[in-house]
Amino acid sequence: MKTTSNYRLLVVIGTLLLNLLACAEVQRLVPATTKGLMATLEGHTGAILHVTFSPDGGTLASSSEDTTVRLWDVATGKELATLYGHPTQVYGSAFSPDGTVLASVNGWFWVPSPPLRFGERGTQYTPVPLEETPEPNPNKVILWDIATTTEIKRWAFENPMYTIAFSPDGSALVAGGGDPSDSSFGENAIWVWSTATGELESTLRESQPVWNVAFSPDGTMLASGNRRGITLWDMETGKSSALSCNKDSIRSVAFSPDGKLLASGSVSGSVCIWDTAAYQEQVALDKHDGMIISLAFSPNGAILASASEDGTVRLWDATEKETIAVLHIPETWVFSVAFSPDGTLLASGSSDALVRLWNVLEVLEQ
Numbered sequence: 605m606k607t608t609s610n611y612r613l614l615v616v617i618g619t620l621l622l623n624l625l626a627c628a629e630v631q632r633l634v635p636a637t638t639k640g641l642m643a644t645l646e647g648h649t650g651a652i653l654h655v656t657f658s659p660d661g662g663t664l665a666s667s668s669e670d671t672t673v674r675l676w677d678v679a680t681g682k683e684l685a686t687l688y689g690h691p692t693q694v695y696g697s698a699f700s701p702d703g704t705v706l707a708s709v710n711g712w713f714w715v716p717s718p719p720l721r722f723g724e725r726g727t728q729y730t731p732v733p734l735e736e737t738p739e740p741n742p743n744k745v746i747l748w749d750i751a752t753t754t755e756i757k758r759w760a761f762e763n764p765m766y767t768i769a770f771s772p773d774g775s776a777l778v779a780g781g782g783d784p785s786d787s788s789f790g791e792n793a794i795w796v797w798s799t800a801t802g803e804l805e806s807t808l809r810e811s812q813p814v815w816n817v818a819f820s821p822d823g824t825m826l827a828s829g830n831r832r833g834i835t836l837w838d839m840e841t842g843k844s845s846a847l848s849c850n851k852d853s854i855r856s857v858a859f860s861p862d863g864k865l866l867a868s869g870s871v872s873g874s875v876c877i878w879d880t881a882a883y884q885e886q887v888a889l890d891k892h893d894g895m896i897i898s899l900a901f902s903p904n905g906a907i908l909a910s911a912s913e914d915g916t917v918r919l920w921d922a923t924e925k926e927t928i929a930v931l932h933i934p935e936t937w938v939f940s941v942a943f944s945p946d947g948t949l950l951a952s953g954s955s956d957a958l959v960r961l962w963n964v965l966e967v968l969e970q
Contacts, residue, residue, distance in 0.1 A: 637931045640967035642949070643681040645959035647674055652953025654696040654898075654940045659703040661945040663750070666959045667694035673708050675753070676959070678944070685753040691742045695766045700799070701774040705756065706748040709779050711764025745779050745795075757802060763791060767816045771839075772823045775799055780814030780828055794828060794837070808837055808844070816856045820880070821863040829854035834868055836883065847883060849876035858899040858908070860922065867908055869896025875910050877925065887925045891918060898940040902964070903947040911938040917952055919967065929967050933960070 650669030657664055663684065664676040673687040673694055690710035697708040741760040745768065749756050765781035777799055782792030794808040794817060812830035819826055819839075826837040833848040834857060849868050856869035859880070866878045873892035878885050894914035901908055901922065908920040917931040917938055936954040943950055943964075950962040 635932065636934055637967075637970070639970045640931075640963045640965075641960060642963050643961040645676050645681055645683075645961070646957075647683050647686075648672070648957045648959075650693065650957055651937070651955040652939060652957060652959055653693060655942045655951040655953040655959060656697055656699060657942055657944050657949075657951065658699050658750075659701060659945060661949075663703075664942075664951055664959070664961075665697045665699065665706055665708075666953055667697045667708060668957070669693040670957070671710070673697055673706070673748075675706075675750075678949070678961070681961070687748055687753060689746050689755055689758070690744055695764075696768050698768050698770050698777075699750075700770050701772065704750055706750055707768050707770065707777055707779075708744075708746050708748065709765035709768045709781070710742075710744055711766055711781060712742050743781065745777075759795075764813075767814060769817050769819055770799070771819055772821055776805070776823075776839075778817055778819075778826065780810075780817045782810065782813030782830075792830075794826070796839075806842060808842065810835060815854070818857045818859055820859050821861060825859075825880075827857040827859065827866060827868075829857045829868060834866075845883075847878065847885075849885070850874055850888060855895055855897050856899045856910075858901055860901045860905045860908075861903055862905055865901075865905075865922065867899050867901070869899050869910055869912075871895045873912065873914070875899070875908070875920070877908075877922075889920065889925060889927075891927055892916065894937075897937070900941045900943050900950075902943045903945060907943075907964075909941045909943065909950060911941040911952060913937040915954075917941055917950070919950075929970055931962065931967065 648668040648670050652666050654667040664678050666674050671690050675684040677684050692710050692712040694708055694710045741762050743761040743765050745759045747756040763781050763783045765779050768779040777797045780794045792810040792813050796806045798805050812832050814828045816829040828835045831853045834854050836845045849870050852870035852872050854868045858867050866880050868876045875889040877887050892912040892914050894912050896910050896912050898911040908922045910918045915934050915936050919929040921928050933954050936956045938954045940953040950964050952960045
């Protein structure tokens with residue numbers, strides 16, 4: 605009896621040792637990437653849900669789960685200002701084309717569960733009961749004056765707002781959102797405002813929550829990502845058409861700078877790329893091990909960056925459709941990526957509350 609007990613103990617100890625060795629091997633094979641890392645911007649106390657550069661490349665805006673937007677001096681890495689006004693996590697922000705205004709949005713209904721360890725699969729979200737929200741209509745679209753870092757205008761909504769963008773000519777502002785609980789709170793839609801008058805011009809209604817939007821470079825088309833796939837909107841007529849990437853939910857969309865390509869990132873980890881001449885799918889890229897939350901083309905269109913809950917950012921050759929570099933940020937979700945206007949820098953925001961700035965040329969040399 606004692607021999608059997610000792611044997612079982614040895615088996616348990618052996619199993620634990622094997623697991624520890626396996627974990628050590630994973631960490632050895634997939635260390636955090638440091639080549640090309642120029643700066644780590646600290647200050648937020650919650651996950652970084654979105655990053656974006658100003659049109660002149662001098663300022664970076666980071667939106668966070670900690671309910672703030674922070675502005676950073678790109679050259680020095682120093683914080684310029686913290687913008688307070690959103691009662692819940694800020695999902696996104698966008699600079700106006702002239703760089704004088706920043707628009708930001710927040711939502712309350714879904715909050716990420718604790719981040720998965722690198723290599724683990726699955727996405728979990730925790731619903732926040734309505735009675736726990738700070739006010740009846742806690743979801744805001746806020747416009748900020750960059751020169752004074754003061755609030756210009758705000759709109760309040762019942763349903764969460766996840767994404768925001770200015771049209772390329774700056775004449776329109778769009779924000780998308782919806783109720784992911786499929787209950788009766790608010791509606792699933794994209795709201796379109798005139799920046800000249802501040803008036804709501806139209807509401808583009810969707811059947812599913814809108815997670816991400818992107819304008820084509822000429823401003824004639826708007827792509828939105830949702831559970832059904834992609835909706836393409838003709839901004840002149842308001843008519844829509846649908847695209848499907850492996851019949852998957854789409855969390856991120858991006859047009860190439862020349863408007864010839866549309867890329868989407870799915871919940872399953874696939875990147876799909878379409879030729880916009882006829883919106884025919886060119887290729888589906890399956891390298892990520894988790895949901896793709898953000899996509900960004902480099903200014904010259906040569907590189908596509910994808911950020912994922914698997915703790916990586918992948919850089920793809922947009923012509924050859926091949927991976928050319930991988931940034932590993934273990935034990936995080938990478939929520940957002942953005943190229944600087946001159947293409948020399950890549951910013952990433954992740955669940956460890958850190959913004960990272962990468963030298964693109966050095967990253968490509970890894």
